[in-house]
Each structure stands twice: as structure tokens, then as C-alpha cells.
Amino acid sequence: MPTLRPMTHTPTTPGALHGQVAFITGAGSGLGAAFARRLARDGATIVINDLSPNAAAEVAAEVGGETAIFDVCDSVAFDAEIDKAVARHGRIDILVNNAGIAPPTDTDRVQQAIANQMARMEGRIDDLVPPNSTVELSDEDWDRMIKVHLYGTFYGTRAALRHMTPARSGAVVNVSSVLGLRPMAGAMHYATAKAGIIALTKSVGQEVAPYGIRVNAVCPGWIDTPLLGAMDPMMMAGIVMQIPKGRMGRPDELAELVRFLCGPESSYCNGDVFAASGGFA
Ligand SMILES: NC(=O)c1ccc[n+]([C@@H]2O[C@H](COP(=O)([O-])OP(=O)(O)OC[C@H]3O[C@@H](n4cnc5c(N)ncnc54)[C@H](O)[C@@H]3O)[C@@H](O)[C@H]2O)c1
Numbered sequence: 001m002p003t004l005r006p007m008t009h010t011p012t013t014p015g016a017l018h019g020q021v022a023f024i025t026g027a028g029s030g031l032g033a034a035f036a037r038r039l040a041r042d043g044a045t046i047v048i049n050d051l052s053p054n055a056a057a058e059v060a061a062e063v064g065g066e067t068a069i070f071d072v073c074d075s076v077a078f079d080a081e082i083d084k085a086v087a088r089h090g091r092i093d094i095l096v097n098n099a100g101i102a103p104p105t106d107t108d109r110v111q112q113a114i115a116n117q118m119a120r121m122e123g124r125i126d127d128l129v130p131p132n133s134t135v136e137l138s139d140e141d142w143d144r145m146i147k148v149h150l151y152g153t154f155y156g157t158r159a160a161l162r163h164m165t166p167a168r169s170g171a172v173v174n175v176s177s178v179l180g181l182r183p184m185a186g187a188m189h190y191a192t193a194k195a196g197i198i199a200l201t202k203s204v205g206q207e208v209a210p211y212g213i214r215v216n217a218v219c220p221g222w223i224d225t226p227l228l229g230a231m232d233p234m235m236m237a238g239i240v241m242q243i244p245k246g247r248m249g250r251p252d253e254l255a256e257l258v259r260f261l262c263g264p265e266s267s268y269c270n271g272d273v274f275a276a277s278g279g280f281a
Pocket residue numbers: 025026027028029030031032049050051052055070071072073098099100101148175176177178219220221222223224225226227228
């Protein structure tokens with residue numbers, strides 16, 4: 001039996017990421033930008049990936065980091081940019097697979113969902129109108145949703161592990177969603193992609209656990225970022241009513257969890273999945 005040593009760190013040690021290099025996808029906005037600020041605060045050098053050069057440059061300037069502009073669905077670009085970061089700094093310690101998109105809001109469908117809810121409450125089940133969200137989902141929308149989230153997470157994880165495995169060290173954090181744990185009707189492709197990220201995390205986490213690498217996932221609940229900006233306010237109000245905490249989350253609240261999973265404090269987290277949802281999950 002190996003000796004169990006007591007923990008030498010308490011969550012989370014200031015400055016514990018000094019000298020480390022963190023690559024964060026989709027970090028030009030919302031959660032990714034909050035993760036960049038939080039990891040930089042504890043000393044990490046940050047590489048900010050995004051599709052938007054301006055957004056990435058703004059966050060990079062704020063945290064004293066660098067940018068890597070590419071689409072996470074492009075595996076050749078992902079490999080090249082991770083390799084470039086390693087060539088520049090001699091290492092990659094942290095990868096946060098965060099880039100993501102949300103299904104566009106369809107106002108007609110939202111109105112119909114509200115009408116259906118009223119009919120349900122009044123017991124008029126025969127009046128319900130099928131939303132046909134799945135029937136009308138195009139091949140293109142399905143492909144893009146699965147590619148950005150699931151392919152992007154796979155490409156990034158693979159590219160980082162090529163360097164982390166020989167180094168016998170590293171932390172990968174994958175951003176899933178409460179909808180990956182608790183899918184909702186109407187966003188089947190999003191929920192499917194996020195559930196896939198959970199399976200990927202558990203499988204790879206088990207594979208690399210003995211080699212000093214930790215792969216974990218976070219499942220944010222409803223967080224106040226530009227991603228949800230386009231959602232119908234009525235629908236959003238209905239969702240907030242279902243959050244036991246009574247409000248949406250803030251990006252900095254998720255950033256604490258991600259910081260924990262990136263650092264030495266989470267040394268026994270391997271292939272594990274953490275929700276931060278105000279009780280929604
Ligand atoms: N906001 C929430 O309530 C919430 C809840 C659960 C999970 N999430 C997940 O958190 C992650 C971040 O979301 P957010 O709320 O910060 O959204 P956001 O829209 O504020 O930021 C997402 C960023 O990802 C970038 N991006 C999108 N597609 C990309 C691609 N193919 N390649 C590179 N960059 C790309 C965007 O340009 C944007 O800057 C996403 O994976 C999202 O699914 C968000």
C-alpha cells in the first residue's frame with residue numbers, strides 16, 4: 001500500500017501557478033475570460049484562444065497573456081498552436097477546453113412553449129402543439145454544435161496530452177454544462193455534446209491518472225455571460241425561478257472552481273465531474 005501523505009495545500013494557494021502555462025479556448029468572452037483572469041492572478045502565463053482577434057487581444061492585454069486565433073474545430077490549427085505555445089515557453093501545464101456556442105433563440109418557438117405551458121397548467125393536453133425542435137434541426141446545426149464542443153474538446157485534449165504525457169504532469173479542465181447532466185427539451189444537440197464531454201473526461205481522466213495528469217470537467221449552471229444574452233427574457237425568468245439559489249451564477253464563481261481544478265490543490269480529482277449550478281443540477 002502506498003503511504004497516504006497529508007495535504008500540503010489548502011484550496012487555493014495564492015501564486016501556486018507561477019511558472020505554469022495555461023491555454024484557454026474561447027477566452028475572449030464570458031467564462032473563458034474569467035478563467036484567464038483567475039489563473040493569471042495566481043501566476044500562470046495565459047494563452048487566449050478565440051475566433052475573435054479583438055476580443056482575445058483585449059483579454060490578453062488585461063492578463064499580460066498571448067493570443068492564438070483559430071477555430072477549435074480545426075485539429076491542424078489546434079495542434080500547431082499548442083506546439084507553438086510549448087516551443088515559446090517550453091511547457092504546457094493547463095488546458096481549459098471552454099469554447100462554446102448556444103442554439104439561437106427562436107422567438108416563435110419560445111412563444112409556443114409558453115402557450116403549451118399554459119395549456120398544461122390548465123389540463124388542456126390535447127391543445128399542445130409539438131415544438132418539432134428535433135425534427136427541424138438541420139444537419140449543419142447538429143454538426144456545428146457537436147464539432148465546436150465535442151470535437152474541439154477532443155482535439156485540444158489530444159494536442160495537450162502529447163506534451164503532458166512525456167512531462168508526467170498537467171491539468172485539463174473541460175467545460176460541460178448542467179444540460180449535459182440534466183438535458184432539457186429544445187436543445188438536444190447542445191445537451192448531447194455536453195454529455196459527450198462528460199464521457200470523454202471520465203474516460204481520458206482514467207487513462208492518464210497514473211501519469212501525473214488530471215482531466216476533469218465542470219458543469220456550469222445558468223451563468224450570466226453574453227452566451228445567454230440572446231435568450232428570451234420570459235424564458236430566462238422561467239429558468240431563474242427553477243434555480244434553488246434564486247439567481248444566475250457569475251463567471252467569477254465558476255472561475256474559482258476551475259482554478260481549483262487547474263492547481264495542485266485538486267491532486268485527487270481525476271476524471272471527475274463538478275457542477276456549480278446554484279442547485280439546478
Ligand atoms: N453561460 C452559461 O450559462 C453556460 C452554462 C453552461 C455551460 N456553458 C459553457 O461555457 C462555455 C463558455 O460559454 P460562455 O457563457 O462564456 O459564452 P460566451 O459566448 O461568452 O463565450 C464563448 C467564447 O467562445 C468563442 N468561440 C465560440 N466558438 C468557437 C470556436 N469554434 N473556436 C474558438 N472560439 C470559439 C466565442 O467567440 C466566445 O468568445 C461554453 O462551452 C458554454 O457552452 C455556459
